[in-house]
Amino acid sequence: MGDAGDSGTTGVAAWLRELGLERYAAAFAANDIDWETLPRLAARDLHDVGVESIGHRRILLDAIAELDRAPARPVASRAERRQLTVLFADLVGATQLSTELDPEDLRAVYRLYQDACAQSIERFGGHVAQLLGDGVVAYFGHPRAHEDDAERAARAGLELVRSVQAMHSPRGTPLLARVGIATGVVVVGDVIETRLGEERPVVGETPNLAARLQAIAPPGGVVLGARTRRLIRGRLELVELGAHEFKGFAQPIEVWQVAGERRGGGPGSQEPLVDRRRELATLRRRWHLATQGDAQGVMLEGPPGIGKSRLIRALVGEVGTGPSTVLRYFCSPYHTTNSLYPVAAQLEHAAGIERDEPAHVRRDKLEALLGPGSGAPGGRGDTLGPLIGLETSAAITPQLLKTRLFEALFATLGELCSSSPVLVVVEDVHWSDSTTAELLEGILGSFREQPLLLVATQRPEATLGLLGGEDVSRLALEPLDREDCAEIVEGLAGQPISAETLESILDNADGVPLFVEELAKNLLERSGESGSERVPATLEDALTERLDRLGDARWLAQVASVAGRQVTLGLLAAVARTDPGLFQEQVEQLVGAGLLLPREESGEATYRFKHALVQQAAYGMLLRDERADLHARVVEVLEQTDRAAVERTPELLARHCAAAGLTEKAVAYWRAAGDRAMRQSADAEAIASYREALGLLATLEPEDDTYRLEIDLLTALGVPLLAIHGVASPEPEAVYLRARQLATEIGAGRELFPVLWGLAVVSSGRGEMRRAAETADELLAIAASEGDRELELEAHHAAWVYDFFLGRLPEAADHVAAGQRAAQGVEVDEHALLYGGHDPRLCARNFEALLARLDGREAVAAELGDETFELALASRHLHTRAHCVAWGAIADQLGGRVDAVVRRIDVLKALADEHGFTEFSGEARVLGGWALAMRGDPVRALAEIGEGIALREAAGMQHLMPYLLGVSASVHILAGEPGAA
Template sequence: MRAGLAAVVAVHGLLSPPGETLAARVGIATGPVVVGELIGEGAAREETVVGDTPNLAARLQTLAEPGTVVIGARTRELIGGLFDLAELGMKILKGFPVPVRAWRVVGEGAAESRFEALHGSDLTPLVGREHEIGLLLEHWERAKEGEGQVVLLAGEPGIGKSRLVRALRGRLENEPHTALSHYCSPHHQTSPLYPVIGLLERAAGFAADDPAATRLDKLEALLALSADDVIAVAPLLAALLSLETAARYPPLEMSPHRQKERTLEALVNQVLGLAARRPVLAMYEDAHWADPTSLELLDFLVDRVQDAPVLVLITFRPEFAPPWTRHAHVTALTLSRLSRRQGAAMVARLSGGKALPPAVLDQIVAKTDGVPLFVEELTRTVLEANLLRDEGDHYALAGPLPPMAIPATLQESLLARLDRLAPAREVAQVAAAIGREFSHELLAIAAALPESDLQAGLDDLVGSGLVFRRGTPPQATYSFKHVLVQDTAYATLVRAKRQRLHARIAAALEQHFPERVQAQPELLAHHYMEAGLAEPAIDYWLRAGQRAITRSAMTEALAQLRNGLDLLADLPEVDRARRELDLQVASGVALMATQGWAAPEAGRANARARKLCEQLGATAQLWPVLYGQWVFHGVRGEHNAAQNVADEFLRRAQDHHDTSAAVVAHRICGTGALWRGELSAARIHLQQTLALYDRQEHHSLASLYVQDPRVAALSGLSWTLFALGYPEQARTRSREALDAARELAHLSTVAYALLFASFFEQYRLAWREAKDRAEALVELSTEQGFPHFLAPAMVIRGWALTQSGEAETGLAQLRQGLPGWRATGAGLYEPYFLGLQAEACGCLGAVEEGLEMVAKALDRVEETGEGWFEAELHRIMGELMLRLPKPDPTAAEARFGHAAARARQQGAKLWELRAATHLARLWKQQGRCGEARDLLTPLYSQFTEGFGSLDLQTARAILQETTASSEPKNPIPNISS
C-alpha cells in the first residue's frame, strides 16, 4: 500500500502486549492510517489508531496468517475497496453477545480503487428500478468486453439518480474494477475542473498539513498507477492542483490554452491507463452544475472510450442538454416517478416491514407523488414523530391524526426532521452555508461551538441519515445526503445570520486554509459575496478570473469577472473605478481569447478600461489597454481607428518619457503604417523601435503585449525593406526575427515571427521556404491552440502547394484558411488572402471566379485603407485578364500600368518592378521590345542588392531578350494612369 493512504482496519487475535499500542504492533510509520473496530479476545471494545504506514498490507501479512485479520460491518463500510475482502457471514466472536457479520482481509485492494471517495452506506431502499439497474448492468458487460459505453442518466431532483448509481456500485463490489467518482457543485460552476480536482485530492490522500513536497510525492504515486511516464504527466496535474514543482520539474513552457489541452489529454489518458488494468466505471454526478472545462473533458472522454473497457455514467437534471447523444455508444436513460404500488413498497421497506395505518400510508403515497427522496423523508418524518405506536409487527395511531400532521412538501418534511434534531439544526445550518461537502475542521471554526456540542450535533445528523461521514474527527469529512437537504437547512437561516455565517467561513478559510484560498479564490469570493461584503468579494473574483486566464479557462474567467463587475454598484464611488478598471482589463483579455481579437464585447471592455484609465490617471494600466484597442481595430481591418490609437500611444509615451511604452508605441505605429502601405513611415518607426529596445530591460514586454516588440519590429521591417527594394536586408531581418523569437522562447512571439516569415517568403515567391515556415507555424498553432495563427498559416501553405504542382490541394487549403481567419473576427489581410486565392483559381482555369475575388479584395482596400498589397492585386487582375478564354491584353496592360503606378506612389520599388516586368513581357510578346526594354532598364538600375532573387532575375532575362532584338528604341510610355 502506498505511503499516506487512509485506511481503516479491525484486527481479531492481535491484541497488543502490555504497554504496546496497536499502532506499534501494526507498524506505524509516516502517513494517515488506521481507524476502526478492534474485535478483541474477551471483550468487545473499540480502539482508534491514528498514524502512518508505508505498507500496511505487507505489515498485516507479516503479523498473522491469512484469515486472522477480520473486520466488522462498520469498518467494512469505511474502507470501501481499499482491501480485497472475503465475506465470512454471521460469526460468533468472543466478547460479542450476538453474532456479528464479518469479513476476512484477503489482501490489499486494487490500487486504482484509491481514486474512489469513501461514502456512507445509509442508503434509501431501491424500489421499482429493476429495469434501469438491469440496463446499466447490460452496458457494464459490454464495456468489460472493450466496447466502451456512455449512459446519460436524467431525472428530476430526488428521483433517485444518485441512489441508482450507488446500487450499481453495490452490484459491482465483488467484481474487479476501478470506480472514479466526480461530483459537480452548484457553488463551483466557475471553478475549472472542480470535480476532477476533488477526485485527485481524495485519491492521493492529501492531508491538510501535508507540505508541498509530500503532496507531490503522493500525486506521483497515484499517477504511477495509470501512467508509464509519470514525469511527463505530473507537472501538468500538479499545476492543476496548485502544487509547487519548481524544485523538481522545469516550468511548463506552453501557452495557457495548450496547457489546458495537455491537461485534459492527460486526464483522459489516466482513465484509459486504469482501464488497461481493469474495467473502469467513471461517474460524473450532477453534470448540470459542471464547469465549462469539465464539460470539455467529458467531450474528449466520450470520444475516446469507444474501444476501451470503460462505462461512463453521467447524471443530470432535465434542464441540462447533453451534447453527446450523437454518438452510437451513448445511451440516454430517464428516471420516471414511482407508481403508487412502488411507493407503498418503499414505505414498507423503510418501516422495517411493519405496516403503517392505511390513513397514514395513503397520505404518504399521495403527497410524495412517486419521488423516492420525498417518500423516504416523509416516512422518516412520520416514524420519528409521536404519531404512531409500535405494536411489534405493525404501527398503530397513537391518537387521532391531526389534519396537518403529515407535511405536504419535501421541504416541509425535511424542516420537520431538522426541527426535531434541535441542537443539530444549528450545526446543519453552518454546514449548509459551507457547502454540500464540508470538513470537520472548517465546520468547527465557523460554527464557534464547544467541541462536545458540535460533535453531538454531527452525530445526530449522521444518525438521522441526513448527513454522511467519512473518517473520524478532526480529520472527518461530511456531506449532505442530497443537495435538497442542504438547501432546506440553508433556507432556515435568516438573512442577517446567513451573512454572518458566510463572513465567518470566509475568515476561517483565509486564516486557516491558505492553500485552498490560493487554489480556489472563487470560493472566498462566493462566501464574501453572500456575506454582503462587496469589496473583498470583488478582489477575490478578480483573483479567480486572473487565475482562470492563466489556465486558459476563459469561459470560467468571464463568469468570475462578471460576478465582480456585478458587485461594483455596492461599492462607494471612490473605490469603484479602480476595481472596475482591473476587472475590465482582465475581461478584455478573456473576451479576446474566447471571442476573438475583433469581438465587439472585447472592444467595449477595452474602451471602458481606457475611459477608466483616463479618469483615474492610471498610466501603468493605460499602455496595455491602448495596445488592446490598437489590436482590436487593426485586426478588424479598421485601420484609421487603429492609427488614431497608435498615434495617441506614441504621444502619451513621449509626454511621459516612458522608454518601454515608446518601444511599443513605435512598433505599433510602424506596423500600422505598413498595413496602410506607408512604407517610409513604417521603416522609420520600426527602426526606432530597434534603436530604443534594450534586451535586458525590455524582454519582459512580451508577456504584457502578446509579442516581443523587437521581434515584431524585425518582422515588420522584413516586409517593408522587401517592398522598398532591399531583398537581402529584408531576408536578414526576417531571419533575425526568427532567431530572436526562438531565443526568447515566448511561444506567441515565435508564432508571430513564423507568420511574418511565411508571408515574407511568399512575397519573394520562394514557395519551398514559405511552405517550411507555414508548416512550422501550423504545427505550433495546432499544438498551442492558436487559431488566429493557424488560419493564415493554412493560407500560405495552400499557396505553396499551388506553386509546387498540387494546385487543387493548395486551392482547397486556401479556401479553408480564409473562413477560419474570418471566424476569429479578423478582417486584416483579407485583400492579400483573396489575391492569393484568385491566383490559384487562375491556375486551375477558374478565371472568372478569380477576377471576382480580386474585385472583392480591391473593394476591401477601398473600404479599410489596407493598401500594402494593392499594387499586387492590380497585377494579379492583369494576369487573370490574359487567362480569359478570350484574353483582353488591352485591359491587362492597363492593370499592369496601374499596379506599377500605385507601387511607385508608395515607394515600393519591388512591387513596381514586378508589375513592370509583367507589362514588359506582354509588350515583348506583342513585338514592342524597345518599349519593354526602356520600361525595365531604369527600374532595374535602381536596385543595389538582391540580384539573385526571382524578381530581379526575371527582369534581367527580359532585358537581355529585348536587348538582343533589333527593334529600335522607343520612348518609355506613360503608365501613370
C-alpha cells in the first residue's frame, strides 16, 4: 500500500500501480484525485473517471475501503461509550508446551499461532488489541463498528480455532485454541493510552466476561454469552451450554457454543407481510412478462432493514405456487473478494454438501446433483468442481477456467428455463465479488428471450453501478406509514399494548420495519426492567457504524444529539465552538450522509435527525460528564441568545439543566413552567411541572433552603390539585399536610400561611366547618404577627367564608368589611393563584350581596350581585370567573331571581364542563334544576338535580351539600313528591 503520508497525486499513482491498475493513473491525475479525495470516491465517480470495467471498480472500491481502515487515518482520541464485542483466544496446554519445548521453538510456535489468530480476526474486520504469548484479545466494534460485529467475532473465532487445529508443535503434538466472546457497553478511551504507550484501553465488565467464557470453552471451541447471541439473531448455528456461575458476576450467565454456519441467509421472520401491495404487484407483473419468454431484471433498492429480503420472500412464496424454478444467491460481506462465492455457496447448498467433507464425497454429491456422467473429464460437474474446492481433470489458465465456468452455468440455467420459468434472486449485490457481478450482467445479456426473472437487492449507499442497463427496472422501497408499523408491533406483541408504548415505538422507528421490530421486542422483552437501554442492543452496532463512517464529523452529530431531535444552526454552531469553515463543511457532510435533514423553521435554518435512533445512538456514545457539559452549554447559549425560547419553553430549559446536573436551576425552570401553565389555566400541565420540580428537589441535600423551596412548590401544586381533583379529595390534602409538617419543622411562619389556607379549603370541602373556622383563626394570627396587608386580606377571606357557613352572619360581615379595608392598595393578581384559586375582592362582593339578601336588603343585594357578575365575566382568570359566578347564582337563588340564576348557570356549566372544574359541574346542575322547576318543568328539573348531586357525591364533596339538598327538597315538593324530599 502507498505511503499514506504522501499527499498529492503521485502517491495515488503508486497506489494504483500496487493494485496493478496503473493504466488509470493519468485519468486520476487529470481529475485531481489525491489522497484527500480518494477515500471519498464512489462507484459512480470511478465510472466518470473512465473505469468502465466493473471488476476494476470493485478492486478500487475495496482498496479504498481498506485505506479507510489503515491506521494512517487518525481516529479521534476521545473517550466514548460503545457497544463492543471482545474476543479472547488462548492456546490449550500452553504451560505444558513451555516445559516441553526449547524457548526458541516455543517462540516459533507462538509466532505461528499469533499469525493465525491475527489473520482470522482481521479477515472479519476485528482489531487485534493484545498479543501476549498465547493470549490474544481482539475487539469487534472499535475503532470501527460494523452492523454485524457480534457475528463477525463468532466467525473469526471459528476460523481461528480451525486454523490452529491444523497446526502442530515441533514435537508433533496437535495444537488447539479456545475462544470466549462477550458483548457489552464499555468505555474506550485515551486516558491510560499515554501511560502504557500502547492500546487504548477498554473499561467495563465485557473483557472480563470474555476471558471467563474463554476459560470454560472446550478445546477447539468458541463460546459466547447471551448478549452476543442476541445480536447474532439466528444467523449462525449455536448450541446451548446452560447457565454458568462466574467469579465476580452476581448472576449466572447463559452460555452458547458456536457450531457453525447456517446456510440460506438465516431464518426469516414468520410474521405476515404488511403493505407493499404496489411493489408486490410490480414484481408480479414482471414475473408474468418473464413467463411469456420476455426476460426481466429488477433491482430492489433500499436502506438496511427497510424490507427488501422480506418482499423477496413474499415473491418467492407466490412464484412457488406455480410451475417454476427458484435459484437464490446470497452475497456476503465476508466474501466480497472471493470469486463467485454466492454461486459456490448455492451449489454446495443444492448438492447438500457440508463443510469439511472430503473431496470424493463432494464430487459424488455434485455429480448426483448434475446428473450421471457429469463428473467425467470435460463434463459439467468437472467444470464446476473448482467452485467447491475440487480440482479439474485438466490444467487450464484462470481465464479459460472462468470462460468454462460461465458456459457451464449458462448451460445449466438454459436447461432450467426450457422446462419451467426461472426466478433468480441475488441478495445484497453491494457485497458481490466482481466475477459474480460480471456473471449477472452476462445472464441478462444472454437470456433476453427466455422465461427468466432476475431480482437483485441492493442498499443505496454502496452502489456499484451494477445492473445499470436499460433492461433492468429499479424499485425503491420507502418507509412504511404509521398504521402499517403499528400492525407489525401488534403482530409481534400478540396482545393489546398501551397507546403510549406504541407511540414511542412508532416515533422512534421512522417507518423502518427492522427498527419497528427491534424496538418492539426490546420493550416487550424488557417490560418491567428499568428502561435505561433506549437504543436496542441489536441495532446499536449498525447505528454506530453509520456514525463511524462520518469520521471527524461524528463529533458534530453528537453535539447536535444533545440539543434533541432537532437543532437550529445557530445553537449548533454556538455549542460546537469549532472553526466556522470546518463547521460548515461538517454540517454539509452530515446532510450529505443523509443523517440530518435541513429545513427552515420560522425563518431559521434548522436541522433534524432523519432517524430518532441515530440521534439516540450518537447521544449514547457520549460520556456522562461530556453530556452534562454539552447540556450546560446548550443552556448557556439559549439563555444568552434566545430569551423567547426560554420564556416560551421553560420545560425545555429545565430538561437541559437537569441533564447538565444543574439541579437547582432545573427546579427553578420547572417551577416557571408550572407557573406559566397556571397563568394559562392549564392545571394538568402545571401539576406535571410542579411534580418534576419536586422530584428533582428530593435529590438535593436537605437544608432549610431546600425545605422552603419544597413548601413553596407544594403550595403551588395544591392549587391546581384542588381545581382538578375537587376540594374534598385526598391529593391536595396530602400535599398540604406534607408542607405543614415541613413548615413546622423549620419553624416557618409566613410559608405556613398558604398551606393552612389550603387545608381550610379541604376541611370545608368535607363539611368540617368548625375545623375550617379554627384554621381561619390561625391564619388571622399569622397575618397579625407578620403585619402584612395581603395576608390580612386572605385571612379575613377565609374567616368570612367559614363564619358564614357556621351561621355567624354578623362576624362574617365584619370579616368582609375588614378584608375590603385590607385590600386597599394590595396587588391581588398573583393571589388568585394561591388562595382558593380566585380573586378575594370579587369573593368579598359576592358575600356582601349574600349577607344583604339574608338581611332583607333586596335592592342592595340585587345591584351588588349584578355588578359582581359583570366583573366576574371580565376576569381573565377562569377559576375566579367560575367561583364568582357560582356564588352569585346562590345569592340569586336565595332571592328567587330565576332569570338571573339561569344566566349565571349557563356561564358556569360551560366553564366547569370545559375545564373539568368538578366542584362547579354538580352545583350548576342543582341550581339549573331549580330554575327549570320554577319555570314549570319539574320532570327535567329533577333529572338535572339528581345528576348534580350524584356528581358531587362521587367527588366526596360535602361542602354546600346541606344547602343544595335543601334546594333539591324544595323542588321535589314543587313536583308533588314530598316523600322524596
